Amino acid sequence: MNHLTLYTTLGCHLCEQLEALLAQLHRGAYRLEKVEISESEELMARYGVRIPVLTDAAGEELDMGFEPPRLAAWLEARGWLDSAAWQRLQSGESTEDQEEQVSRIAPARPGGRRYLG
Template identity: 75%
Template sequence: MTHLTLYTTLGCHLCEQLEALLGALHQGEYRLERVEISESDALMARYGVRIPVLMDEAGEELDLGFEAPRLAAWLAKRGWLDEAAWQRLEQGEALEPVRGPAAPDAPRRPAGRRYLA
């Protein structure tokens, strides 16, 4: 099972796009840990203008993963791309996520901190 981390914040529509693409294009099961950046000044400084950022177990990051070609290339490099799903998407077919994260984390509301909007 693949373990991935998504740096996000509440209400991030680009993060939702990335998650939908990931669910459609990732081959096999994965676990997605969502990290709320607004709860940490350090995370805000590092990811505030870059979210969504997807990170693999080796710490390699993907910016702009909501762009399908970028996510597909990143997944392919790791051997995690569902090639058939990617071909259908490239041909203009709408994809429904076949499988989601094996153990989804519940979205958490920031504890009185700032929101990125």
């Protein structure tokens, strides 16, 4: 099982997108640890304008992983890319699936806002 860390903050819609894409494109099992950056001045200085940042167990970072090609390339370099899912996403077949993933990861709250718990 792969251990990944997501540097995030409350209400980060780009983080939600990355999580949904990761759930869709990652081949095999993984464990995602979310780190709230607002609770640390050091983390805010390092990641404040860069979130979401995804890191692997070796500490290799991915900025802007909410962009499908970037996440796919990062996963592929590690041998973790579900190639069939990536092909479906590129062909537009899985847009609805991705929206469902976002809804499961971060359910909508009153006023249409999403909350990362």
